[in-house]
Amino acid sequence: MSAGKVIAGIAAAVLAAEGAWSVAGNAQSKLLRPPGIQSEADFMARCIKCGKCIEACPYASLHAAGPSAGAAAGTPCIDAREQACRLCLDFPCVAACPTGALRDVEKRTDPNAGYARIDEEVCIAYQGYRCEVCYRICPLIDQAITIDFQAMEEDDIHTKFIPTIDPHVCTGCGLCVERCAVDEPYVPIRIITLAESERSGARQ
């Protein structure tokens, strides 16, 4: 739906920005983008910081990146712990984008803003507690997050219900991060953004 909105001239800008992106800072790569991002470089080249996606979001999930984001200041991003993307079926943010920085999403499974990863040391499901808040809240329950049942070694009557993320299905909406029931010493689930995985290579 948004491909038609792409302005021809932008294609050249994308190529120019690829180089600039490769030296962009770590802070920028941690910015979680709205649905419809194709690559961080493509996004940076096309985004004109118009704020239309931010206005369009019915859940107020999007905000403009602050000055610390350097060149990315003013671009839309999501603080998943604060207010995650709800993967609206009509993707109003994508529809509002005038430049195609956000584009090509039709279904809930299409966005590719990143994927969730769990810190096994802190997640209480790994200790045998029945939690799995991230699993039950996932908009792609039983697809992006499934439960791996693991017998507990120290206990013959309990099973660990381990939330297991498929990075190829997970869209990086961040709702699991927003809802995670643990925050001490820190929230044990975070989104590896598309930019981060681009920097480090393929999804694991």
Place this chain on the structure above:
Amino acid sequence: MSISRRNFVKTTAIAMATAAAAGSVAGMTGCAPKQNEPINGDSITKTLAVCRFCGCGCGVIVESLRGKVISVYGDPENDSNRGLNCVKGYYLSKILYGEDRLTKPLIREDNTLKGTDEGFREATWTEALDLVASKLRETWKADKSRLAYWGSGQQPITEGYITSKFWKAGLLSNNIDPNARLCMASAVVGFMNVFQTDEPAGCYADIDHADVFITWGANMAEAHPMLYSRVMTRKIKDANVKHYDVSTLGTRTGATADKVIIFGNNGDLAITNCIANYLIKNGKYNEGFVRDHMQFKQGTEDLGNAYEDGYDKSEIGQKVDDVEPITFEEYAKRLEPYTWEYASKISGASVEDIKELYELFANPDIKILSFWTMGVNQHNRGTWVNHNLHNLHLLSGHYCKPGDTGFSLTGQPSACGTAREVGTFSHRLPADLVVKNPQHRRYTEAVWNLPEGYLDPIETPGFHTTKIFRELSNGNIDFLWSANNNWAQSMTNLTRFLGRGAEDKKGIFDAFIVVSEVYPTMSTKYANVVLPAAMWIEREGQFGNGERRTAVFEKAVDPPGDAMWDMWQIFEIAKRVLQDEKIGGEDAFDLLFGEWYDKDAGEFKHESQRETCKSIWEEYRTFSNPDMNKRAAAINSDADGKFGAKLKMEAKQLAPYEEYIYQHGMTWPVREIDGVWYPTKWRFAYGDQKEGYDQIGIEKYGEKDLEKQACFYKSPDHKASVVFRPWEPPAELPDDDYPFIFCTGRFLEHWHTGSMTRRVPALLNALPEALLDMHPTDMEKLGLKDGDHVKVVSRWGEVEIAVSTAGRTQPPEGYLFAPFFDENVLVNLAQQEMYCPLSKEPDFKKTCVRIEKVQAQSEA
């Protein structure tokens, strides 16, 4: 674009910010075990407790320091959970420290503001107690039918016992009922009719032995989290173990089952009768088990539905409990219409699926563990479905062996221990005794040291729960006291019961309502007096969980501010109401409660809550240990032959109080052998008592050489009753005006109405709002998308809620599900108020509704 979605989230965010602030005290507290170093010579105190929430009854250890609970973690020595908890249990310590704890008695000054948090002033205890007692006494003296107490399956055992004694013996009133009526009543009537004793015969350890699990109307994965962990363990250990989920919608339980069988239209009654039909027809029932252990009956049928306030006294309403004996052949004949095709047509389940269930019961070589809970109990024929599930296990002989039994799962932490065992119901007395039975009243009089015949005025049962609230709305209740519950959120048909409907149903605004509570709730909004209570481990108490396990929770810290132990509240009100009253020439209060409370000094007679509880327990324990009281023992054994039957009170024998602390909880009946107390894990199953079998019970009252070494000895001729219960339809069926079936229930993150768990920031954040789960096809037909706000409209009322297809539950087309934890989304505004005619338990699962889209305002 919908502004309502944005506003909705903002509201949530504000609520969360408030809750986060509330967590500031608790911010210092951890949850998992920690190596806290004592500071300045202070030492950490460890106390024993059980979880405050569900019927699993998980044991926990509480660590406190300087009067604050600093951590709560699983008790490895409690045999129900052995050291683990769910995420609610993980955050137990934080329920104590919400910022809006009630710490002062509140008296409503402005009755026009009833229904809001406004219009109260703070008061002293003396003032509040004087007011409450004067209103109760005034109503009591004027017309006893106009007062009521609504209790709870979350009330500790000794508090429930004292409340019941005050109401039944002190006030001679049966207008006392618990919220367990909304939860387990259908299971209770089923157990009583089939076995003449309440509560499951098996235990949680059955899970470790089963070959097949069948969940019937039970979302165990969410509602019984740690038991479900045990089920998964059994499945992991043996790949041949199978789980069938028989349900009306897809749930997280179904998501892990090997097979999900979806049915509707009260099809559970037809499916169970169909299986029983073919078990007999094909000679696949257990002949020896039937011969030795069963009698057959049929009961009143074509019951209609309890919509009208006068249903119980209608011609049919008065006959609903009637049964008559029939032969096995007659029973078989009654089952004949339940062919595969008929059951399939009624239920919507396929013939193949019903046959597959049948093949399980027809196979004597596997062990089948059925679990059922609210889908069965909250049902317009809830008692009947309980019957039919017992029937299947009995006919097939899948009973009384570890792993091979039917198990009714309990909802609340002490629905068994308090509501059911103490009997805080309108028709019950302690320990399975009922007010109607003269021998039962004589026995109770003996234990309570009352003159013979003193309890005869309470021969007729009082108002059950729905009746209490119906009469309240009709203006026929002048005084209501509630504790350990939140009726203004959890009751059915809140539109009527909160006085939001017809003009002439607003009695709630005129009645004098007393609410003992720990936080402001929906119910306190309707209170005239709010009594701030000690919460959970701020006093000593006891819960009895779903496997008949009695456990003590010790006092760990003091309650905040002026909040007081409920026990003290009851004694202080009782002494005022019973002032100058006599029983058999003695001061009424002193006769009933003088052992524990000095009314003149206004203080407990024992030095500690432990000693008070222990002393109350010793009296309560007399009910199940008749030898502790000569007069009671004579009635129990029917020494003079007056009653023609033994009571067999030892069938529910309880141990001395400290044993429950030493042993971290025990399942009754508890038996003493050579000075050591042993629990019974498998009731009615003969074997070594020390191994957990019911050796002593069967030796005393039963026969040990019957089929499968079982004996249902509580029944006069040792035979369980298989009662034929036919299919009858739901109270209402979808039509053009109300095309959807609306079901409500519970999710893992929140406990019941959320009054505690919504004050734990992590749990509120995990699940901040109630959503309406709907099938994607229905969403499309109605032009809805995720997050849209709709009105759920029934014949009774309506509620606004956001819709979701996220998939946590997966309702079939035409079916809707919403949880009831969210005070901001009172789903029961739209619920019908009709109940199972036998158990009087409301049906929360199938109100017919329509969906109206709430028009979104365009953004300015």
